[in-house]
Amino acid sequence: MFARVAIPAGTRILDYKGRLITHAQADRLYGDGAESGHTFLFTLNARYIVDANVGGNAARWINHGCDPNCEASILEHPSGDARRDRIVIEALRDIAPGEELTYNYGIVLEVPHTRRLKKLWACRCGARGCAGTLLQSRRRMP
Numbered sequence: 161m162f163a164r165v166a167i168p169a170g171t172r173i174l175d176y177k178g179r180l181i182t183h184a185q186a187d188r189l190y191g192d193g194a195e196s197g198h199t200f201l202f203t204l205n206a207r208y209i210v211d212a213n214v215g216g217n218a219a220r221w222i223n224h225g226c227d228p229n230c231e232a233s234i235l236e237h238p239s240g241d242a243r244r245d246r247i248v249i250e251a252l253r254d255i256a257p258g259e260e261l262t263y264n265y266g267i268v269l270e271v272p273h274t275r276r277l278k279k280l281w282a283c284r285c286g287a288r289g290c291a292g293t294l295l296q297s298r299r300r301m302p
């Protein structure tokens with residue numbers, strides 16, 4: 161997905177939308193996801209996952225990038241209702257028209273990141289520091 165207009169740093173660009181499913185439902189519907197190399201699932205919180213396969217919006221087309229110009233954050237609803245939390249995509253820096261929007265998917269699988277899985281989740285973002293895979297090192301702590 162590419163910017164058509166200049167987007168100043170800090171702009172909230174759009175919400176990542178889709179149906180809400182529980183983690184257990186996601187496992188039933190899609191397995192653990194490790195073998196897919198591709199997902200429209202986004203963990204919202206401990207209870208829910210946003211499934212952009214159903215009712216998703218343009219946010220699902222934003223690619224992963226190793227040197228991203230956007231970031232995805234979870235906005236917890238003040239009511240504490242886990243169903244009302246939101247995922248918002250915001251500009252990390254000024255973005256020029258024509259630039260591709262990317263954010264770091266931050267994917268960590270529940271199985272070892274073998275060479276085969278890294279290849280399955282290959283990154284071709286083209287950034288100078290491209291890690292070559294979407295899978296994030298477990299050693300990197302938030």
Ligand SMILES: [Zn+2]
Binds near residue numbers: 225291
């Ligand atoms: Zn990359």
